[in-house]
Structure formats: C-alpha cells, structure tokens
Amino acid sequence: xxxxxxxxxxxxxxxxxxxxxxxxxxxxxxxxxxxxxxxxxxxxxxxxxxxxxxxxxxxxxxxxxxxxxxxxxxxxxxxxxxxxxxxxx
Numbered sequence: 001x002x003x004x005x006x007x008x009x010x011x012x013x014x015x016x017x018x019x020x021x022x023x024x025x026x027x028x029x030x031x032x033x034x035x036x037x038x039x040x041x042x043x044x045x046x047x048x049x050x051x052x053x054x055x056x057x058x059x060x061x062x063x064x065x066x067x068x069x070x071x072x073x074x075x076x077x078x079x080x081x082x083x084x085x086x087x088x089x
Contacts (some may be wrong), residue, residue, distance in 0.1 A: 036051060
C-alpha cells in the first residue's frame with residue numbers, strides 16, 4: 001500500500017483517518033475516555049487536550065472578567081452591564 005502524502009488522501013470512505021493510513025510507526029492515542037477533547041501534538045507526541053470553557057474578556061466599562069460556556073450556553077454582557085445568554089438556558 002502506498003502511503004498518502006496529504007490529509008485529503010488520508011481520509012477513507014467513512015471520513016476517518018486510520019493509523020494504517022498514516023503509516024508505520026505512527027502512534028494515535030486511545031480514544032477511550034477522551035470524549036469532548038481534541039487531538040494535539042507537541043511536534044513529536046500526539047495527545048488529547050481539553051477544550052477550554054472559560055475565557056477572559058473586557059466589558060464595555062473596561063473592566064476584565066471571564067465567561068464560562070456550559071451546555072451550549074454562551075453568557076455575555078450587554079453595553080448597559082446586564083448579563084444575557086446566547087443558546088439555551
């Protein structure tokens with residue numbers, strides 16, 4: 001089997017990339033217990049990373065704060081300083 005040279009060539013019919021597609025010696029970490037995480041690398045080792053849910057921001061009055069996104073709800077502050085949500089709550 002000839003090894004693919006770019007991502008588009010690596011995608012199999014199910015839209016997934018397998019370790020066999022990447023080539024011998026490739027190490028893909030186990031997916032078990034990694035729901036909601038993303039695959040990352042430090043340039044030599046692949047690992048699973050947490051997707052951040054807390055983000056810093058500046059309010060309209062210039063003060064800093066943080067928001068936390070949970071269950072698809074994105075809280076924000078309006079120009080008048082009151083808080084509201086985008087998404088379901």
